[in-house]
Amino acid sequence: MEQQFREGCEATPESVGMSSRKLENLYNLVDGYITDGKIPGAICMVARDNKVVYQSRHGNMDDEAAKPMQMDAIFRIYSMTKPIVSVALMQLYEQGRFQLDDPVSMYIPEFKGLRVLDKGGVADNYTVSVPEREMTVRDLLMHTSGIVSPSPELPVGRLYQRADLYKCDTLASMVEVLGTLPLHCHPGAEWNYSISTDIVGYLCEVFSGQPLDRYLEQNILEPLHMTDSGFHVDPRKADRFTACYQFTGEGSKQYALQDAPAESRFLKPKTYFSGAGGMVSTAHDYMQFCKMLMGGGELDGERIIGSRTLMYMASNHLPDNCDLAAMGQPQFNETTMEGIGFGLGFAVLLDPVVAQVIGTPGEYYWGGAASTAFYISPEEEMAVVFLTQLMPSGSHPFRRQLRSTVYGAIAD
Numbered sequence: 001m002e003q004q005f006r007e008g009c010e011a012t013p014e015s016v017g018m019s020s021r022k023l024e025n026l027y028n029l030v031d032g033y034i035t036d037g038k039i040p041g042a043i044c045m046v047a048r049d050n051k052v053v054y055q056s057r058h059g060n061m062d063d064e065a066a067k068p069m070q071m072d073a074i075f076r077i078y079s080m081t082k083p084i085v086s087v088a089l090m091q092l093y094e095q096g097r098f099q100l101d102d103p104v105s106m107y108i109p110e111f112k113g114l115r116v117l118d119k120g121g122v123a124d125n126y127t128v129s130v131p132e133r134e135m136t137v138r139d140l141l142m143h144t145s146g147i148v149s150p151s152p153e154l155p156v157g158r159l160y161q162r163a164d165l166y167k168c169d170t171l172a173s174m175v176e177v178l179g180t181l182p183l184h185c186h187p188g189a190e191w192n193y194s195i196s197t198d199i200v201g202y203l204c205e206v207f208s209g210q211p212l213d214r215y216l217e218q219n220i221l222e223p224l225h226m227t228d229s230g231f232h233v234d235p236r237k238a239d240r241f242t243a244c245y246q247f248t249g250e251g252s253k254q255y256a257l258q259d260a261p262a263e264s265r266f267l268k269p270k271t272y273f274s275g276a277g278g279m280v281s282t283a284h285d286y287m288q289f290c291k292m293l294m295g296g297g298e299l300d301g302e303r304i305i306g307s308r309t310l311m312y313m314a315s316n317h318l319p320d321n322c323d324l325a326a327m328g329q330p331q332f333n334e335t336t337m338e339g340i341g342f343g344l345g346f347a348v349l350l351d352p353v354v355a356q357v358i359g360t361p362g363e364y365y366w367g368g369a370a371s372t373a374f375y376i377s378p379e380e381e382m383a384v385v386f387l388t389q390l391m392p393s394g395s396h397p398f399r400r401q402l403r404s405t406v407y408g409a410i411a412d
Contacts, residue, residue: 086345
């Protein structure tokens with residue numbers, strides 16, 4: 001079994017203070033999900049001291065075609081786009097293009113005069129009030145902007161849907177529509193997981209003068225050799241694109257096809273570059289991004305972001321160092337709330353005991369809607385990437401189990 005997760009690695013687990021025998025728990029965990037019919041396939045990678053010491057592939061990348069998982073398979077990473085785009089904006093911060101407490105309306109005139117939906121309002125009949133303060137750039141990075149996701153569970157989310165917000169062709173046209181709609185709450189009052197990172201992406205365009213896809217290519221993807229990452233799948237690589245499935249919870253195979261590779265919208269070039277969830281990537285590519293983070297913003301001589309800027313991003317920015325449970329709204333499945341803070345683009349583990357997960361304070365991470373996940377532990381100099389394709393992301397406790405098996409393999 002050890003050979004199955006050693007092929008292609010850069011070092012042995014033992015050389016970086018980990019146990020090969022204990023990493024078998026990780027292999028068996030993921031393989032058990034395949035055997036039990038809970039997911040079609042997956043890839044998992046672990047790096048320590050900036051060396052990949054574990055990688056395994058499991059099951060199929062396309063059940064309907066009976067196509068085994070490949071290490072170079074291309075996945076929809078959805079919200080794992082957010083950390084990439086957040087780093088991009090903070091690169092521009094390092095150039096002095098803006099300050100974090102600047103009102104967003106300084107750079108997006110459409111956001112001048114935004115109003116807040118009054119409590120008790122509904123999508124068809126509502127009143128608005130003046131916000132207690134303007135939305136800042138930091139609010140966008142922190143998800144405290146008052147913007148939410150286009151969810152029918154929220155009145156503002158229903159307004160987004162009614163306005164066909166996600167039928168916009170570009171980020172600029174989306175901003176125009178969003179500027180006509182109210183905020184869910186006063187900026188800074190609540191943490192609401194949202195499409196704020198789409199606005200982060202638009203600000204990258206405003207400050208750089210480039211479309212977001214081109215800015216990312218030149219400043220993050222190409223320097224890190226993330227050659228298979230972007231906002232659509234290159235047609236020449238279509239045979240490496242995975243199928244995506246929906247959790248059903250029934251039968252010997254507890255999922256059903258949700259997005260077939262040959263028919264997916266990700267095969268077509270886009271003009272709307274969603275910073276909130278629009279990218280595809282591979283395990284190798286995303287581990288390159290993680291190794292850069294683990295290396296303090298640098299990888300193989302390429303400095304992507306300053307080490308102090310990255311430390312600032314990975315700090316808890318919630319008021320009074322509180323956790324998400326104190327001001328978050330539990331409308332998603334990318335993280336638990338207790339003992340978890342939030343920085344500029346990442347969730348941050350504050351207290352493993354309160355969060356009831358093994359880990360190290362200061363660990364930062366995020367996940368995607370199709371059950372993908374990554375985390376970085378600065379204290380342990382460790383990064384983990386897990387990719388599968390199962391919607392929604394809370395269907396199984398992958399992320400907690402990854403922590404228990406990977407941290408359990410640390411031997412030093």
